[in-house]
Amino acid sequence: MEPRAHFLTLARYHAWATQRLLEATAPLSEDDYRRDAGLFFKSVHGTLNHLLVGECLLWFPRFVRGESPALALDLEAEPDRARLAQALREGALAWQDAIARWPAERFDGRMRYRRSNGEAMDTPFALTLAHVFNHATHHRGQITAALTRFGEPAPELDLVRFLQAQPTG
DSSP: OOHHHHHHHHHHHHHHHHHHHHHHHTTSOHHHHHSOOSBTTBSHHHHHHHHIIIIIIIIHHHHHHOOOOOOOTTOOSOOSHHHHHHHHHHHHHHHHHHHHHSOGGGGGSEEEEEOTTOOEEEEEHHHHHHHHHHHHHHHHHHHHHHHHHTTOOOOOOOHHHHHHHSOOO
């Protein structure tokens, strides 16, 4: 599979998994949603905020605009639960448009950016993009564990499940 098609599939999966996760967290009481569940970013809310910061406010500007914002990874970028969910949905969809526009040779290139602490980085473009989607998968897994802990059903978010749900063409 050529890189653009591969990453468009990952971006579609990412949007699908984000939507399913947000649907699964919606029934949580406000107390459970904000409770320290032992996650790296403490609560479901804290972890969703971290995903917003990482995906939408740090990595997306790096990939799309060549900007390197200096933001704390634990920033509460959106305190409102509904607006946070909407921002995550929109952010997940934005990756598809960006990836579709990139020339094929970009995937073989380098990713140059600055970490939040100002350190210059130079990494393989495609592998760094893979990190964005892998990172989200990691934190979605943490949130599904919290859902289980709170007695709520956790959605199936496997990539294979997404592929099985896609129309064949």
